[in-house]
Amino acid sequence: MKNPNSQSSKSGSDPTPPKPRLSFLPAIPSWVIGLGIGLIVLFIFSSVSKSFWYFEVIENDQVGVTIEAGEIQGVLQPGIAYDFGLFVDLVKITTSAVAITVDDPELITIDKQRIGLEVTADVFRPREADIVISNYSRYRNIYLNDESLQQRMTAFTLQAMKVCVGDKKFDEAVIGSGGDDLRACIDDELSGLAEPLGLEVRNVAVPQISISPEVQAGLDAIVQSRLSTEKAKQDVEKAKQEALAQQAVEEGRIRVDQSKLQEEARQQAILQDIKRQQLEAELAVIEQEKINTQAQLELTSLQQKVADQQALVDIAKELALATLYEKYPSFVALQIALANSSAIKDTDKLIFTPDGVFPNLIFSNGSTLPTYNVTP
Numbered sequence: 001m002k003n004p005n006s007q008s009s010k011s012g013s014d015p016t017p018p019k020p021r022l023s024f025l026p027a028i029p030s031w032v033i034g035l036g037i038g039l040i041v042l043f044i045f046s047s048v049s050k051s052f053w054y055f056e057v058i059e060n061d062q063v064g065v066t067i068e069a070g071e072i073q074g075v076l077q078p079g080i081a082y083d084f085g086l087f088v089d090l091v092k093i094t095t096s097a098v099a100i101t102v103d104d105p106e107l108i109t110i111d112k113q114r115i116g117l118e119v120t121a122d123v124f125r126p127r128e129a130d131i132v133i134s135n136y137s138r139y140r141n142i143y144l145n146d147e148s149l150q151q152r153m154t155a156f157t158l159q160a161m162k163v164c165v166g167d168k169k170f171d172e173a174v175i176g177s178g179g180d181d182l183r184a185c186i187d188d189e190l191s192g193l194a195e196p197l198g199l200e201v202r203n204v205a206v207p208q209i210s211i212s213p214e215v216q217a218g219l220d221a222i223v224q225s226r227l228s229t230e231k232a233k234q235d236v237e238k239a240k241q242e243a244l245a246q247q248a249v250e251e252g253r254i255r256v257d258q259s260k261l262q263e264e265a266r267q268q269a270i271l272q273d274i275k276r277q278q279l280e281a282e283l284a285v286i287e288q289e290k291i292n293t294q295a296q297l298e299l300t301s302l303q304q305k306v307a308d309q310q311a312l313v314d315i316a317k318e319l320a321l322a323t324l325y326e327k328y329p330s331f332v333a334l335q336i337a338l339a340n341s342s343a344i345k346d347t348d349k350l351i352f353t354p355d356g357v358f359p360n361l362i363f364s365n366g367s368t369l370p371t372y373n374v375t376p
């Protein structure tokens with residue numbers, strides 16, 4: 001096709017006149033027009049098909065609500081879900097935790113003290129089919145929209161905070177274990193408010209309790225006074241304990257001294273008893289020696305008497321012999337002969353010589369030795 005606006009290098013070479021063309025239509029390729037028409041048809045088909053079938057994957061933290069012609073048909077658990085029909089649809093409800101954090105700086109206790117609280121919690125949408133079916137139409141926005149859920153739970157939390165703080169005194173809500181009681185109260189109140197909506201509240205915590213500067217100053221003064229009182233009590237107790245300790249030391253020292261004295265007395269008593277026993281033993285020895293001496297004296301006396309009697313007997317015998325010898329000379333000669341006879345042995349030899357003559361000694365070897373008188 002030749003451009004009618006272009007000039008021909010040879011005028012008059014084409015005798016056929018150009019066809020007329022609308023000037024307002026742009027020069028668009030045909031394939032572009034076909035692509036656009038196809039996309040429009042696909043969009044229309046996909047929009048219309050949503051009312052006739054679905055094929056979806058339900059995640060682990062979701063449940064699916066099947067709806068047909070605006071009426072709930074059931075609740076599907078995690079997995080693959082599909083259906084065909086007229087005006088069918090699948091709505092997914094996320095059941096994972098939705099965290100909420102609520103602050104209220106102006107809460108009034110029953111004794112008209114102002115405190116502030118921060119409460120955190122986790123809210124879970126229902127997974128049970130009967131709860132979802134009975135509450136879906138009324139609380140659809142809360143089940144599908146996290147922002148709507150947080151707004152509703154924030155309102156519930158503020159109400160629970162006011163109820164629980166308003167029923168407690170300042171000390172019961174703030175000091176010591178009162179914080180745990182306050183948290184438990186808010187948990188119970190919040191769970192009671194959320195239960196009709198099919199919601200479950202867990203992990204309720206009160207991470208922060210704030211008080212006004214005036215109350216803080218008063219508490220500081222009370223704490224300081226208590227600390228001073230406790231310190232005074234501790235000082236008294238310390239002094240008392242130190243006195244008791246000193247007393248215990250003195251009592252211990254006295255007991256040690258008493259023990260020493262008692263031990264010394266016991267040792268002295270033992271020593272005296274030993275000395276007494278020694279003296280008694282010595283006395284017994286002396287008594288025994290005295291008895292022995294007395295017995296010895298008596299024995300000596302008796303022995304002397306016996307000796308005297310024996311001497312008398314011996315003297316009497318000698319006297320009798322003397323009398324006998326004197327009266328009977330022949331008896332004396334007999335006694336001399338008997339004495340001489342008893343003195344001579346079998347081996348003895350007797351030599352009788354005349355008066356004034358010395359005998360010679362004769363030995364076995366045949367020699368003879370003379371004897372001499374050596375007396376003057």
